[in-house]
Amino acid sequence: MIDLRSDTLTRPTAGMRRAMAEAEVGDDVLDGDPTTRRLEEATAALLGMEDALFFPSGTQANQTGIALCTTPGTELIVEANAHMVHYEMAAVAALWGVQLRTVTTPDGLLSADLVRQALRPASPHVPRISAVAVENTHNTAGGRVLPPAEMTAIVAAAREAGLHVHLDGARLWNAAAALGVSPARVVLGVTTVMVSFSKGLGCPVGSCLAFARERRAAAWEIRKRLGGGMRQSGVLAAAGLYALEHHLPDIARDHAHARLLADRLSRSSAVTVAAPETNIVMIDLTREDDTAAAVAPQLAAAGVRVSPWGPRRLRAVTHRDVSAEEIERAAEIVGTVLG
Numbered sequence: 001m002i003d004l005r006s007d008t009l010t011r012p013t014a015g016m017r018r019a020m021a022e023a024e025v026g027d028d029v030l031d032g033d034p035t036t037r038r039l040e041e042a043t044a045a046l047l048g049m050e051d052a053l054f055f056p057s058g059t060q061a062n063q064t065g066i067a068l069c070t071t072p073g074t075e076l077i078v079e080a081n082a083h084m085v086h087y088e089m090a091a092v093a094a095l096w097g098v099q100l101r102t103v104t105t106p107d108g109l110l111s112a113d114l115v116r117q118a119l120r121p122a123s124p125h126v127p128r129i130s131a132v133a134v135e136n137t138h139n140t141a142g143g144r145v146l147p148p149a150e151m152t153a154i155v156a157a158a159r160e161a162g163l164h165v166h167l168d169g170a171r172l173w174n175a176a177a178a179l180g181v182s183p184a185r186v187v188l189g190v191t192t193v194m195v196s197f198s199k200g201l202g203c204p205v206g207s208c209l210a211f212a213r214e215r216r217a218a219a220w221e222i223r224k225r226l227g228g229g230m231r232q233s234g235v236l237a238a239a240g241l242y243a244l245e246h247h248l249p250d251i252a253r254d255h256a257h258a259r260l261l262a263d264r265l266s267r268s269s270a271v272t273v274a275a276p277e278t279n280i281v282m283i284d285l286t287r288e289d290d291t292a293a294a295v296a297p298q299l300a301a302a303g304v305r306v307s308p309w310g311p312r313r314l315r316a317v318t319h320r321d322v323s324a325e326e327i328e329r330a331a332e333i334v335g336t337v338l339g
Helices: 014-021 034-047 058-069 091-096 112-118 148-160 172-179 213-225 234-265 292-302 324-337
Strands: 051-055 075-079 099-103 129-135 164-169 192-196 207-211 271-273 280-285 313-317
Touching: 014 234, 034 051, 034 192, 034 207, 034 234, 051 058, 051 213, 051 234, 058 091, 058 129, 058 164, 058 192, 058 207, 058 213, 091 099, 099 112, 112 148, 129 148, 148 164, 164 172, 172 192, 172 234, 207 213, 234 271, 234 280, 234 324, 292 313, 292 324
Parallel strands: 075 099, 075 129, 129 164, 164 192
Antiparallel strands: 051 207, 192 207, 271 280, 280 313
């Protein structure tokens, strides 16, 4: 089975498993875990931020970032198809009492102009906006990358309005690789940023939230409240440290495989495929009788798993556990199944 449903399917390598087994650990809730602290420091340095905190999930880290950036009864500007709009169980509203002010875009990419257009004039009759959230890369838009210049402009627009900026960087490593810049350049000027180790890097679990040093105590308190405190978390953090050293340099290979898949699929008249910017390939079915709900099980039965992503759209995500040869084979299977 060639599984292209998500880059969360990556599994720990033998070297990563050894690093986990041999990790120096402590009680991170009581006295601190030395390996976890090393991961936090390494992540903060890589992002050009002052500090970071380790979380069991990206959603929990995202929500902690939003809690740090907003206050109850205010609004959060966010692109209409962002992950936290659709896939975080309305947590922004349920946990923090914050209303989403969604901005529709044609390509998933927020801009400084759109942020300014979404701002409400001061009034006793409408909610105040407290922050902007950006997703880079943008999952539902097909792994689209926000250019650094536009991110800089968004940060500037937010600062002009007195707003914080949170960056959902679940696939920030992909954005940096696609742009050919350091991760620190991608996050320049943000208040908080979440990065994931379980997407594409082979880690079994884990994310970090980075922020200014003085926000650590508040972030730690929020994580505790959400049940995110872990004891000997160094076993998990060791996987993240190993991934940053050994797996992160390989992430551009996933992008090459995505381009290969798109190229092979483009030869079929049964689909149209946009050129991928990173590791996500959106496949649109062109024949009237084909639907994503019907085609996905047919592909799985033939040996390729992809995700339905709309009535006539399939999503395929390349990752380190799928080789170029398997990508070639997957394209052949799609062509065979769709005739």
